[in-house]
Amino acid sequence: MSVLIIAEHNNQQLNPATLHAVTAAAKLGEVHILVAGSNAAAIAESARQINGVTKVLLADAPYYGEALAEEITPLVVKLAGDYRYIGATATAFGKNLLPRIAALLDAPQISDLTEVVDNKTFIRPIYAGNAFETVQSDAPKLVLTFRATSFDAAENGGNAQIQTVEAAPAQNLSRFVKRELTQSDRPELTQAKVVVAGGRALGSAEQFNALLMPLADIFGAAIGASRAAVDAEYAPNDAQVGQTGKVVAPQLYFAIGISGAIQHTAGMQDSKVIVAINKDPDAPIFSVSDYGIVGDLFDIVPQLTTALKS
Template sequence: MTALIIAEHDNGTLKSATLHAVTAALQCAEQVHLLVAGHGCAAVANAAAAIKGVARVLLADAPQYAAGLAENVAAQVIALASAPGSANSPYSHILATATASGKNVLPRVAARLGVAQISEITKVLSADTFERPIYAGNVIATVQSKDAIKVISVRATAFAAAECGGNADVLPIDAVADSGLSRFVSRETTSSDRPELASANIIVAGGRGLGSGENYARLLEPLADKLNAALGASRAAVDAGFVPNDYQIGQTGKVVAPDLYIAVGISGAIQHLAGMKDSKIIVAINKDADAPIFAVADYGIVGDLFELAPQLTAALS
């Protein structure tokens, strides 16, 4: 059996989430191929070839892939997965990480292949049986698929990142034509010197208890600077306009599992806990002793965050 992974990248850098998908794929199949679809992305293909466990990198380099439009990437995957007799297919598994990119492409692939998608797996029990969380992570479902091709999104936090040191072949392949179903208009991005939220080792997150965006910046940014941490937030803080929505952690945001998670002014709604409860060490600061966040916290401080957050920052000086 051979698994195909859809690499996530920005045409210059391979996203670290792909390394977690490689680990999951190696538990599903004997051989792993990795598809890099982009434009001017040779450096990404070379980085992918250096991942241990990857047997072959398929490079589809064409202008229609420059923006990573889901319709075009999905068409390329279908061309590979449904070509009987090809040396690179059929594939027993098609995987991507459960990021915005993966969630955009995989449903299109599954629909066109006429198979069910298995979303956000957290464990591989066998080649056709997987575990995935449901009900905001309160129940773990065991799912078995009899489809000829398993289309799977991987929760990156549940699998270790694959190591580098491999030496896979890079095979250029023919790109499929532009589907014409969508076009790239513009992209607005935010730049930061802080670690990327989804892969950070330390995260400082704030909730509605901070009261305003000004308080969020005044209290949490100095703490994050001391720890070289990423900044995150609950949905309530995002909805209130304290921070942009790419800070959001939870069921409808990013799922994270850092070594240290500091929750400041976050009550701990079930939707938020679904996105961070697998963190190795959780520290919570909240004035409500009965806040649900304390049920998952390793260390809890009951008190006024406007006093405690600066004290914690000062203690790290």
């Protein structure tokens, strides 16, 4: 059996999340990667070096340049006949693309997988991560999305062949207008080894930055936020951690002034070490934390930052 993983990239760099999808897919069979892009030969070259990948399919056309789901979907459907599994990571890219593919293939989709048990059995979270369900399917073709944080990243060292495939005709159902990216010297939130996250208890955007930035600077950490902090405009939307934000699993996660609502813990409970700071000793965040400090964050965080600097 073979698996087709759809690579996520920006025509210049392969998204590291794809490496996690390769690890998951390798448990199902021979892994092929589809690189659909514009002038994307460098991406195909990167993909061919991933351990566990045996073939890279390169489809190059100008209308694949912005990774529009409406354009990539017909290409995947055309190639799908050779594969039992079609997969991608459970990022915004995968969540936008895969349901379209599943619908056109009339195939079931199993989303946000955290474990591959065997070739027809999978585990995925439900109820905001408070429970896990085991899903089995005997369907002849399955569409899957993998939660990147649940699988190790595949390493380089492979030597797959690159095969050029014909692009599907342009659909012209949508058009790319513009992309606005937040520029930051900090690591990308889902790839960071350390995350310093704040909640609404910080009181304002000014205090959010004044307390969290110095602590994050010590570790070279990414900045995260609860939904409440984002809604209060303390932090941008792309900093939100949780069920409706980003799922992270860093080596170290600071939850500062975050109560620990289900919506938030669903996005960070897989972190290796969780440190919570909250004045409420009964805050739910302490039930998932490895270390908890009960007290006023406006006193504790500066003390912690000073101690770590010395």
